[in-house]
Amino acid sequence: NIDGSVLTGFGSVATGGVIRGDDGCLVQAFTANLGDGSITRADQLTGIAMGLQRAWDEGIRKLEVQTDSNTTLELIQTTTAQHPHYTIVSRIRSLVEKDWQVTTKHIFKEGNAVADFLTSLGHECELGKDVISHPCLKLNY
Numbered sequence: 001n002i003d004g005s006v007l008t009g010f011g012s013v014a015t016g017g018v019i020r021g022d023d024g025c026l027v028q029a030f031t032a033n034l035g036d037g038s039i040t041r042a043d044q045l046t047g048i049a050m051g052l053q054r055a056w057d058e059g060i061r062k063l064e065v066q067t068d069s070n071t072t073l074e075l076i077q078t079t080t081a082q083h084p085h086y087t088i089v090s091r092i093r094s095l096v097e098k099d100w101q102v103t104t105k106h107i108f109k110e111g112n113a114v115a116d117f118l119t120s121l122g123h124e125c126e127l128g129k130d131v132i133s134h135p136c137l138k139l140n141y
Helices: 042-057 070-078 086-096 109-122
Strands: 002-007 012-020 026-036 062-067 101-106 128-132
Touching: 002 042, 002 062, 002 109, 012 042, 012 109, 026 042, 026 109, 042 062, 042 070, 042 086, 042 109, 062 109, 070 086, 070 101
Parallel strands: 062 101
Antiparallel strands: 002 012, 012 026, 026 128
16 A cells, blocks of 8 residues: 655655555555655655565565555556656556566555555655564554
């Protein structure tokens, strides 16, 4: 699950996500303060790229990416080289094209509570990212 947010008025951009196993147990979670920015889909796109890279690095070869943003999913499918987010979308596409199964799925905001919480933490972190890893932690959502 991936989420992103911008604190309007402050310009703080953050993203967060969680990778769970089939059993619901945490594989890895992350939160990232992306610095200053405006309301765009860059926060969600960056979160998806970070989550894909983390899953690949963990050896996961079957993955379902879940986000509550249909707009973000559409951007991944339709963005061309002239789009301001083309660089990050290109990175996502190259990760998806690796030798594994990746699907994307829109979920409702209520089903994305853990990623939403991690994103909120990102606003309070130092610039960069923090990784949380505990293989036996069960995350209910």
